[in-house]
Amino acid sequence: MNLIPIEADVLVVGGGTAGCVAAIKAKEALPNGVVILLEKANVKRSGAIALGMDGVNNAVLPGHATPEQYVKEITMANDGIVNQEAILAYAQQSHAMVQELESWGVKFQKTPSGDYDVKKVHHKGSYVLPMPEGYDMKKILTREIRRTCVKTENRIMATRVLLDNGRAAGIAGINVRTGEFVVIRAKAVILSCGAAGRLGLPASGYLMGTYENPANAGDGFAMAYHAGAELSNIECFQINPLIKDYNGPACAYVSGPYGGYTVNALGNRFMLSDYWSGQMMLEFYKELTGPNGPVYLKMNHLAPETVTEIEQILHTTERPSRGRFHAGRGRSYGSDWVEMAVSEIGLCSGHSNSGVRVNARAETSVPGLYAAGDMASVPHGYMLGAFTYGKIAALNAAEYIRQQSTPELDDAAISAERTRVLAPLARPDGLPPHQLEYKLRRHVNDYLQPPKSAHRLERGLNYFQYAHEELAQLGAHDPHDLMRAIECHVICDCAEMAARASLFRTESRWGLYHLRLDYPEQNDAEWFVHSILRKGPDGDMELFKRPVEPYVVPLDNDELQSYHQLRIAPSPQPATATV
Amino acid sequence: MSSSNVSPPVSGKAIVAGRLKFADETEAATATKMAPNRQAARVFDVPVVVDETRCITGCHVCVESCPVDCLAIDPAKGKSHMKYDDCWYCLACEVDCPTNAITVKIPLLIR
Numbered sequence: 199m200n201l202i203p204i205e206a207d208v209l210v211v212g213g214g215t216a217g218c219v220a221a222i223k224a225k226e227a228l229p230n231g232v233v234i235l236l237e238k239a240n241v242k243r244s245g246a247i248a249l250g251m252d253g254v255n256n257a258v259l260p261g262h263a264t265p266e267q268y269v270k271e272i273t274m275a276n277d278g279i280v281n282q283e284a285i286l287a288y289a290q291q292s293h294a295m296v297q298e299l300e301s302w303g304v305k306f307q308k309t310p311s312g313d314y315d316v317k318k319v320h321h322k323g324s325y326v327l328p329m330p331e332g333y334d335m336k337k338i339l340t341r342e343i344r345r346t347c348v349k350t351e352n353r354i355m356a357t358r359v360l361l362d363n364g365r366a367a368g369i370a371g372i373n374v375r376t377g378e379f380v381v382i383r384a385k386a387v388i389l390s391c392g393a394a395g396r397l398g399l400p401a402s403g404y405l406m407g408t409y410e411n412p413a414n415a416g417d418g419f420a421m422a423y424h425a426g427a428e429l430s431n432i433e434c435f436q437i438n439p440l441i442k443d444y445n446g447p448a449c450a451y452v453s454g455p456y457g458g459y460t461v462n463a464l465g466n467r468f469m470l471s472d473y474w475s476g477q478m479m480l481e482f483y484k485e486l487t488g489p490n491g492p493v494y495l496k497m498n499h500l501a502p503e504t505v506t507e508i509e510q511i512l513h514t515t516e517r518p519s520r521g522r523f524h525a526g527r528g529r530s531y532g533s534d535w536v537e538m539a540v541s542e543i544g545l546c547s548g549h550s551n552s553g554v555r556v557n558a559r560a561e562t563s564v565p566g567l568y569a570a571g572d573m574a575s576v577p578h579g580y581m582l583g584a585f586t587y588g589k590i591a592a593l594n595a596a597e598y599i600r601q602q603s604t605p606e607l608d609d610a611a612i613s614a615e616r617t618r619v620l621a622p623l624a625r626p627d628g629l630p631p632h633q634l635e636y637k638l639r640r641h642v643n644d645y646l647q648p649p650k651s652a653h654r655l656e657r658g659l660n661y662f663q664y665a666h667e668e669l670a671q672l673g674a675h676d677p678h679d680l681m682r683a684i685e686c687h688v689i690c691d692c693a694e695m696a697a698r699a700s701l702f703r704t705e706s707r708w709g710l711y712h713l714r715l716d717y718p719e720q721n722d723a724e725w726f727v728h729s730i731l732r733k734g735p736d737g738d739m740e741l742f743k744r745p746v747e748p749y750v751v752p753l754d755n756d757e758l759q760s761y762h763q764l765r766i767a768p769s770p771q772p773a774t775a776t777v
Numbered sequence: 778m779s780s781s782n783v784s785p786p787v788s789g790k791a792i793v794a795g796r797l798k799f800a801d802e803t804e805a806a807t808a809t810k811m812a813p814n815r816q817a818a819r820v821f822d823v824p825v826v827v828d829e830t831r832c833i834t835g836c837h838v839c840v841e842s843c844p845v846d847c848l849a850i851d852p853a854k855g856k857s858h859m860k861y862d863d864c865w866y867c868l869a870c871e872v873d874c875p876t877n878a879i880t881v882k883i884p885l886l887i888r
Contacts, residue, residue: 243867519866678861
């Protein structure tokens with residue numbers, strides 16, 4: 199095969215939140231080295247923050263919170279199953295990252311005296327920092343990428359991590375515009391491919407109506423798995439409270455500090471904290487499906503100028519089409535409550551606790567392979583966690599390659615991958631990718647959506663195994679179709695991981711995220727562990743337990759339980775508001 | 778049985794109008810598995826609407842902006858259009874278009 203690989207020192211796969219900072223920081227650390235940033239879309243408008251972000255959800259800023267407080271809060275929100283050292287590494291570098299972003303031109307909300315205008319949304323501490331002008335985040339990052347001379351390759355989708363004797367050696371992939379097969383050799387690979395956001399099917403039935411940017415199909419989860427990396431706590435799904443049908447955040451983090459809050463159909467508040475955790479989602483789900491459902495976000499009691507301020511943020515950043523969605527239905531925050539629903543399931547450490555297992559140096563269990571952002575296992579990272587871990591991954595990768603020679607590429611593996619990924623183009627009459635994707639994701643909803651039970655999960659698993667027969671018949675008319683066909687394989691891999699991990703943990707934990715009807719109790723005696731999933735020696739998925747790393751910030755038992763006390767006792771008098 | 782058979786084998790029973798042509802359901806299942814895939818076209822109402830009088834020939838800013846790569850230049854007209862039903866209604870194309878030629882509707886299933 200006369201394929202000439204592109205050569206890199208550090209290769210960053212995915213130019214979203216974590217990937218942009220990883221590429222910038224790797225290039226700064228290796229001014230004479232080659233840093234390549236691969237992006238499936240175009241870096242200027244890609245990833246979870248393609249249209250900016252309305253705020254930082256987890257800033258640990260002096261005078262407002264300490265790193266230790268933050269570690270405690272995230273430990274509680276995850277029922278104790280965390281690598282505290284990895285969370286602490288983020289918390290300690292969070293302030294420096296905010297300062298660096300400011301030096302790049304990112305604007306955070308300040309008080310009249312010039313302090314960061316930090317708000318309380320979490321159950322215990324104050325970490326939310328609004329960014330009313332957060333719409334041009336990707337523009338700022340793209341400018342920094344150009345300034346540092348990172349080599350950017352847009353519209354390239356990585357499909358497999360290449361290995362040299364168990365060490366990361368580069369990637370194989372395709373150009374989604376030309377269908378060209380691409381090989382990049384690198385001394386270190388940083389995966390920052392975002393969440394597995396196209397796992398469940400939104401209730402609207404619209405394939406691309408997902409909470410996550412639908413380009414984030416779970417490519418990173420699948421690539422890390424096939425490279426032999428360990429993934430942790432995959433059964434801890436991402437499920438979010440979203441605007442019904444629109445399927446974007448409303449968002450309690452923006453409106454909460456202004457006085458907006460979640461109510462049931464009677465207009466009563468029922469949760470102490472709107473911060474997204476599994477326990478909060480369980481209360482939300484109970485109310486939504488109970489006699490007092492549906493659930494709403496209430497802002498119509500606020501002063502008109504406050505509502506205007508909220509609208510200015512929500513209708514310009516993150517998901518700016520929220521405004522025309524509401525207006526199209528003749529509704530507004532000032533006059534109506536916003537009907538909410540639960541999202542489809544996904545895998546995303548940014549909001550929950552599932553991902554490719556990394557330590558406080560962003561190293562995966564495969565040498566030379568790093569992971570950061572929504573796909574890496576540091577929980578509740580959100581945007582600032584992704585930025586910070588992008589930087590941590592880059593600095594450690596730059597250090598690692600100093601002792602590494604150029605890896606050898608395995609021609610047989612490359613040839614096999616080329617055959618695999620290009621196969622659908624030879625079958626223009628094959629199964630259409632969007633149709634098979636719908637079927638896969640409909641089965642995810644049918645069998646994996648919590649509350650879970652072994653019988654249902656096994657039915658799902660049965661289909662995801664059978665689906666390989668259908669995946670082998672996928673066809674593609676053009677490179678765009680080919681991208682969607684390969685994503686079907688990714689979605690099926692993620693669905694199988696989600697089913698197997700959910701079957702493995704025979705207890706309930708993380709509220710709604712892993713609610714097992716057949717094992718309704720949390721069982722710390724047997725399950726105060728990480729569940730680890732990886733590719734076994736026979737090529738099948740294997741699961742096992744790993745002990746939770748020793749705590750660096752101890753918690754007493756009462757503290758660990760505090761996220762289980764989010765329910766407010768019902769009020770005797772219904773509020774007098776109109777829907 | 779060879780997978781290259783376009784027409785699946787059917788048992789020797791006479792085919793009678795109004796009756797199934799297979800001897801039993803196992804034979805039917807095998808035959809339907811081996812039958813080749815065929816496709817039908819379907820028309821969608823798509824969210825991204827391009828005003829061709831404003832869209833600049835030669836510009837492809839929106840095509841580059843789209844995070845799901847659902848836009849393309851129509852080679853016959855030289856204008857942008859929504860080629861694939863993949864829109865995330867994120868507004869990147871609408872915001873980035875230099876001539877305000879694009880209007881993004883909320884997709885029908887959602888609005």
